[in-house]
Amino acid sequence: MSQPHASAREPELHQEDNTSTRSTPLKPLQDLAVVAATGTPKAFPGGPVELAFVVHNRGCTVDGARAHFSLPTKLGYVRWCLETGGGCTPGASLPQDPLLDLAEGASATLHLAGILVSTMRESLETRLDVDGPAGFDDIHPENDSLPHTTPVGLAPGLRAFCSVTPASEVHRNAGFFAGGTVVYSFIVQNGGPAADTFAKLHFPVPTGLTFSPPVPEFSWDGKLPAGETRWVSVIAQIDSGAAGQTICGQAKAFLHVGGQTSDGPGVLSDDLILPGDDDLCCFTVESPVMIPALSPFGLIGLAALLAALGLWRLRRRSFPALREPAGSSTP
Numbered sequence: 104m105s106q107p108h109a110s111a112r113e114p115e116l117h118q119e120d121n122t123s124t125r126s127t128p129l130k131p132l133q134d135l136a137v138v139a140a141t142g143t144p145k146a147f148p149g150g151p152v153e154l155a156f157v158v159h160n161r162g163c164t165v166d167g168a169r170a171h172f173s174l175p176t177k178l179g180y181v182r183w184c185l186e187t188g189g190g191c192t193p194g195a196s197l198p199q200d201p202l203l204d205l206a207e208g209a210s211a212t213l214h215l216a217g218i219l220v221s222t223m224r225e226s227l228e229t230r231l232d233v234d235g236p237a238g239f240d241d242i243h244p245e246n247d248s249l250p251h252t253t254p255v256g257l258a259p260g261l262r263a264f265c266s267v268t269p270a271s272e273v274h275r276n277a278g279f280f281a282g283g284t285v286v287y288s289f290i291v292q293n294g295g296p297a298a299d300t301f302a303k304l305h306f307p308v309p310t311g312l313t314f315s316p317p318v319p320e321f322s323w324d325g326k327l328p329a330g331e332t333r334w335v336s337v338i339a340q341i342d343s344g345a346a347g348q349t350i351c352g353q354a355k356a357f358l359h360v361g362g363q364t365s366d367g368p369g370v371l372s373d374d375l376i377l378p379g380d381d382d383l384c385c386f387t388v389e390s391p392v393m394i395p396a397l398s399p400f401g402l403i404g405l406a407a408l409l410a411a412l413g414l415w416r417l418r419r420r421s422f423p424a425l426r427e428p429a430g431s432s433t434p
């Protein structure tokens with residue numbers, strides 16, 4: 104004989120159990136996602152690149168998430184900014200792994216700007232990974248990363264770029280000081296289609312500088328076939344009385360095709376760090392450093408000056424010159 108089943112109407116035994124507060128804690132929804140990656144449609148060797156990655160928080164509020172960029176070493180002078188609304192312009196040095204605080208449902212855009220080395224021939228492969236703070240259990244790890252490819256190729260025609268750095272970047276001794284030396288560097292590119300081409304570069308000496316030997320203009324010329332780049336540098340001395348002055352220079356490049364001898368219109372060099380076209384390459388000569396008296400207060404001042412000088416040199420090194428990568432040839 105079967106036992107009767109308890110019906111819904113039957114009084115339950117041990118009703119006090121119904122008031123138990125025991126429960127399985129709800130796990131917070133945690134999902135950071137890199138949802139978009141955009142950038143310069145087509146970059147050229149030695150040219151600027153812009154990238155933007157959008158991170159979206161599809162879960163609960165998260166503080167202290169980390170963003171990690173994978174960037175080739177051929178992308179230099181990298182700056183960044185974090186846009187959480189209203190836009191931003193990359194200007195700060197990129198930290199190791201920028202921190203992100205994102206409210207539930209919020210998005211942030213990480214903008215990068217950099218400059219390719221002039222020998223770059225392959226596409227620029229970049230990627231952003233996001234990772235939550237300790238204990239963060241992302242329910243969709245497959246969307247934590249997004250790659251982006253920037254095609255790279257020479258733009259048609261002739262282009263010229265410039266940069267100027269204190270010779271300390273090469274010789275590690277001094278900065279932009281009166282009596283010191285600077286290096287003006289130029290990139291000259293022939294994006295074609297003209298073949299059998301010969302390039303010339305003319306760089307008038309800026310006021311406040313002296314070339315060695317003293318000449319009114321630095322000149323370079325050489326073969327520049329379609330699709331190739333040349334790197335030209337010249338060292339100049341800053342005049343002793345130039346302290347406090349801003350010194351600017353600009354070269355002009357010309358392309359001769361098929362034995363042509365006249366220069367034609369040519370193109371002006373452009374400082375790629377500056378956002379405009381045909382920007383001059385400028386620097387400001389530091390004012391003389393006054394040495395304080397060697398009193399106790401003077402010694403304190405001297406220590407502060409030396410510390411400031413060290414910081415200044417570190418900052419200079421965070422803005423590297425446009426240089427060929429190690430191992431590349433310089434014609």
Ligand SMILES: [Ca+2]
Pocket residue numbers: 134135136241242243244245246247
């Ligand atoms: Ca995720």
Ligand SMILES: [Ca+2]
Pocket residue numbers: 373374375376377378379380381382
């Ligand atoms: Ca520019």
